[in-house]
Amino acid sequence: AQTVTQSQPEMSVQEAETVTLSCTYDTSESDYYLFWYKQPPSRQMILVIRQEAYKQQNATENRFSVNFQKAAKSFSLKISDSQLGDAAMYFCAYRSAGYLTFGTGTRLTIIP
Amino acid sequence: ETGVTQTPRHLVMGMTNKKSLKCEQHLGHNAMYWYKQSAKKPLELMFVYSLEERVENNSVPSRFSPECPNSSHLFLHLHTLQPEDSALYLCASSLVGDNSPLHFGNGTRLTVT
Numbered sequence: 001a002q003t004v005t006q007s008q009p010e011m012s013v014q015e016a017e018t019v020t021l022s023c024t025y026d027t028s029e030s031d032y033y034l035f036w037y038k039q040p041p042s043r044q045m046i047l048v049i050r051q052e053a054y055k056q057q058n059a060t061e062n063r064f065s066v067n068f069q070k071a072a073k074s075f076s077l078k079i080s081d082s083q084l085g086d087a088a089m090y091f092c093a094y095r096s097a098g099y100l101t102f103g104t105g106t107r108l109t110i111i112p
Numbered sequence: 113e114t115g116v117t118q119t120p121r122h123l124v125m126g127m128t129n130k131k132s133l134k135c136e137q138h139l140g141h142n143a144m145y146w147y148k149q150s151a152k153k154p155l156e157l158m159f160v161y162s163l164e165e166r167v168e169n170n171s172v173p174s175r176f177s178p179e180c181p182n183s184s185h186l187f188l189h190l191h192t193l194q195p196e197d198s199a200l201y202l203c204a205s206s207l208v209g210d211n212s213p214l215h216f217g218n219g220t221r222l223t224v225t
Contacts, residue, residue, distance in 0.1 A: 004154070033210050043200060045216035052211065091155070095210050098143075098162070102155040 002027045004094050006103035013082045014111050020067075021077045021106045023092030029053075032096035034068065034075045039105070040088040048090070051075065084110050115139045118203050118217035125193065126225055133188040133220045135203030141215070143208050144186040146178060149200040149219070161186065162208055193224045 003026045013019035025034070036048040051059045051068050059066050063080045079086055087110045092103040116137045125131050137144065146158040160168035161180040175197075177189040186203055200221050204214040 031210075035213060037216075043202075043219045043221075045202065045204070045214075047213045047215070050213055098160070098208070098210065099157060099168070100145075100214055101157075104152065104154050 002029075002094050002096065002101050004092055004101050004103040006092055006106050008106045009104070010107045010109070012109040012111055013079075015082055015084060017082055018078060018080045019082055019108065021079075021090050021092075021108065023075045023077070023103060025073050025075065025092070025094045027073070027094065027096065029096045032094060034066075035093040035095065035100070036064070036066070036075075036077045037091045037093060037102075038086075038088045039091065040085075045091070049077065079108075082110050084112065086110055116203060116205055116215050116217035118201075118220050120220060121218065122221045122223075124223045124225060125190070127193060127195075129193075130189070130191045132190065133201055133203075133222075135186040135188075135205075135217055137184055137186075137203075137205040137215070139205060139215055141205035141207055141212075142183050143206050143212075144180060144183070145204040145206075145214065146186070146188055147202040147204065149202055155202070159188075190222075193222075195224050198222055198224045 005024045032053045034051045037045045049061045065078045067076045089105045091105045094101045119134045143162045148156045159178040179187040200219045202219045203217045206212045206214045
């Protein structure tokens with residue numbers, strides 16, 4: 001079974017600084033997709049960024065980028081120029097064979 | 113407009129009650145999901161419907177009963193729940209295919225007393 005591990009339950013960053021959230025996963029599949037979701041207090045899970053395992057190039061979406069290391073099964077999220085609106089729970093997720101498996105999440109606090 | 117709408121937003125029910133959670137998606141998706149989110153635990157996949165057929169039932173107790181009358185609507189019928197069933201229940205939808213991300217609703221916060 002696939003597992004997703006987020007080893008940082010909580011992180012904090014100064015506004016306008018950069019922060020990196022860690023994620024590792026375990027799988028025997030070669031073809032899969034990875035996602036980062038954000039869950040603000042409104043509770044809705046919002047897609048932040050996604051990465052196809054067959055692509056070597058790291059995905060980027062405005063201030064959000066990933067460092068995807070397939071051999072190490074690592075998928076970290078970098079948030080640049082952190083803003084107050086980035087405060088939320090961040091979940092790493094793995095998808096293969098139709099099923100999406102989530103990590104336990106990292107609570108990100110932005111310090112003004 | 114989130115694209116995926118869940119009602120009610122909050123629900124308090126006794127252990128002997130029967131209630132239903134509703135989910136509706138306006139995104140043209142053909143797969144729908146129920147997830148359970150409890151504190152300090154990963155989201156747990158409960159049920160998956162693909163093209164209106166149930167394709168996954170992750171050993172969920174029979175007191176939870178899903179229904180998917182069409183590709184836009186999903187229900188979760190609740191009956192004789194336990195206090196440990198208190199959680200946030202999230203509905204999601206997507207297109208069939210691993211490259212299609214899931215889109216989530218705002219969830220129903222369920223409290224069983």
